[in-house]
Amino acid sequence: xxxxRTAPEEYSRPLRRxxxxxxxxxxxxxxxxxxxxSPRVERFRAAxxxxxxxxxxxxxxxxxxxxxxxxxFQSYTRIYEQNQELKRExxxxxxxxxxxLQLEQKNARLLDLNKVRLDPKLTHVTGVVMADSGSPFRQxxxxxxxxxxxxxxxxxxMDGIGLVGRxxxxxxxxxxxxxxxxxxxxxxxxxxxxxxxxxxxxxNSPLPPxxxxxxTDEVRPGDRVVTSGDGAVFPAGLLVGQVALGTDKRLRVxxxxxxxxxxxxxxxxxxxxxxxxxxxxxxxxxxxxxLPDTSTGAAEAAAAAPPTAxxxxxxxxxxxxxxxxxxxEAGDG
Numbered sequence: 001x002x003x004x005r006t007a008p009e010e011y012s013r014p015l016r017r018x019x020x021x022x023x024x025x026x027x028x029x030x031x032x033x034x035x036x037x038s039p040r041v042e043r044f045r046a047a048x049x050x051x052x053x054x055x056x057x058x059x060x061x062x063x064x065x066x067x068x069x070x071x072x073f074q075s076y077t078r079i080y081e082q083n084q085e086l087k088r089e090x091x092x093x094x095x096x097x098x099x100x101l102q103l104e105q106k107n108a109r110l111l112d113l114n115k116v117r118l119d120p121k122l123t124h125v126t127g128v129v130m131a132d133s134g135s136p137f138r139q140x141x142x143x144x145x146x147x148x149x150x151x152x153x154x155x156x157x158m159d160g161i162g163l164v165g166r167x168x169x170x171x172x173x174x175x176x177x178x179x180x181x182x183x184x185x186x187x188x189x190x191x192x193x194x195x196x197x198x199x200x201x202x203x204n205s206p207l208p209p210x211x212x213x214x215x216t217d218e219v220r221p222g223d224r225v226v227t228s229g230d231g232a233v234f235p236a237g238l239l240v241g242q243v244a245l246g247t248d249k250r251l252r253v254x255x256x257x258x259x260x261x262x263x264x265x266x267x268x269x270x271x272x273x274x275x276x277x278x279x280x281x282x283x284x285x286x287x288x289x290x291l292p293d294t295s296t297g298a299a300e301a302a303a304a305a306p307p308t309a310x311x312x313x314x315x316x317x318x319x320x321x322x323x324x325x326x327x328x329e330a331g332d333g
Contacts, residue, residue, distance in 0.1 A: 033045065106263060106264070123268075123269045124266045124267060124268050124269060125145055125149050125150065125151065125266070125267045125269070126264055126265070126266050126267075127143035127144050127145035127149075127175075127264070127265050127267060128143065128144045128263065128264060129141050129142070129143060129262045129263055129264070129265060130142045130143065130144050130174070132262070138182060138204075139165075139178070139179040139181045139182035139183075139185075139202065139204060140165075140168070140176050140177060140178050140179060140182060141165075141176070141177050141179065141262055141265075142174055142175075142176055142177075143157075143174060143175050143176075143177060143265060143267070144173070144174060145173075145174070145175060145267065146170055146171045146172050146173045146174050146175045147170055147171065147172050147173075148172055148173060150269070151167060151170050151175045151267055152167065152170065153167055153168065153169070153170055154166055154167060154168075154233065155167045155267050155268055155269065155270055156227075156234045156235065156238060156267075156268045156270055157177050157265045157266065157267050157268070158238065158257070158265065158266045158268065159257045159258060159262060159264070159265060159266070160258075160264075161239065161256045161257055161258070162238075162239045162240055162241060162255060162256025162257040163180060163187075163227065163234070163238045163239065163240045163255075163256075163257060164177065164179060164180065164257045164259075164262065164265055165177045165178050165179040165180050165182070165185065166178055166185075166233075166234070167267065175267075177265065179202070179259070180200065180202055180208060180240070180255060180257075181202045181203075181204060181205065181206065181208055181255070181259070182202045182204065183202050183203055183204050184202065185200075185201070185202035185208075186199055186200070186201055186202075187199070187200040187227060187233065187234065187240070188200075188227070188228045188229075188230040188231055188233065188234075189210070189225050189226065189227055189228055189240055189253075190225070190226055190227070190228040190236075191210075191213070191218075191219050191223050191224070191225055191243060192223060192224040192225075192226060193223070193224075194215075194218040194219060194220075194223065196213055196214045196215055196218050196219055197212075197213075197214050197228060197230070198210045198211065198212055198213040198214070198251075199211045199212045200225070200240065200253060206255070206259070207244065207246055207252040207253060207254060207255075208252065208253055208255075209246070209250050209251065209252050209253075210225075210243070210250075210251040210252065210253060213251060216251065219243055219251060220243065221242075221243050221244050221245050222242055222243060222244075223242065223243040224239070224242060224243075225239075225240040225241050225242060225243060225253050226238060226239055226240060227240060234270065235268065235270045238268075239256050240253060240255065240256065241253040241254050241255040241256045241257075242254050242256070
């Protein structure tokens with residue numbers, strides 16, 4: 001015999017319907033209660049609100065907490081954005097600080113260039129170092145001044161203190177400077193106060209040696225080295241550096257120019273160099289007239305030479321040197 005089983009839906013459906021109708025009736029009652037315009041109903045509404053609303057704080061606590069969390073998150077987002085903006089501004093300030101320091105250093109170097117005392121006859125052109133050779137076997141830099149600025153080969157270049165090199169190669173807008181330390185550099189110098197003449201020869205080292213010193217006993221470490229002006233290569237009196245004794249016991253020069261930070265160079269308009277058009281004339285001996293031969297053989301050859309006729313038709317004996325005998329006087333027998 002089968003047992004009768006009651007399905008749960010048979011109880012849940014009527015219960016849901018009953019609850020829905022009760023909720024509709026309660027809401028309709030609240031609607032009518034709030035729509036009735038009567039003093040008694042108004043007092044009832046006020047009493048109901050005073051009795052119910054304060055007791056709902058526990059129900060509003062989660063909502064209040066969620067609203068606070070949302071406000072805190074929005075505040076955190078604003079703080080994060082402000083922090084990122086401050087970081088960007090700090091990076092910009094660091095870049096501006098670095099640019100200001102570089103400008104300050106450039107300004108100091110330009111002021112040093114202006115403080116260098118030179119011969120009033122010498123004018124100059126200031127150029128910016130664009131690049132260097134980057135090779136230990138060739139010491140040179142490139143300037144942003146050239147033929148359009150009147151630059152010529154052989155002119156001296158200086159930084160804020162001392163001699164740097166000479167112009168060797170000029171283009172329309174750029175020029176190359178061979179440094180004093182280059183192995184192809186040879187500069188005649190004078191050592192002060194002794195006045196000794198020497199030749200400063202570059203050897204691709206920071207301390208170029210002094211060669212062909214007249215008297216090394218008169219030279220002391222710390223003596224001042226300036227250009228001598230010999231050969232019209234450089235103007236005289238340009239500061240080169242100070243004498244020092246190298247590790248190889250040779251006299252060397254501690255250069256006054258700061259080769260580690262070459263940014264601005266002053267090109268001296270010293271003189272116009274005459275171009276060499278005939279290199280052979282530099283080594284050929286000067287032409288001289290031949291000297292007369294006074295030997296005995298030459299005299300005998302001159303005496304044996306035939307006589308030559310003069311303009312008047314007289315015959316003149318070459319090289320005889322003997323005077324003709326005088327004619328007999330009139331009246332002689």
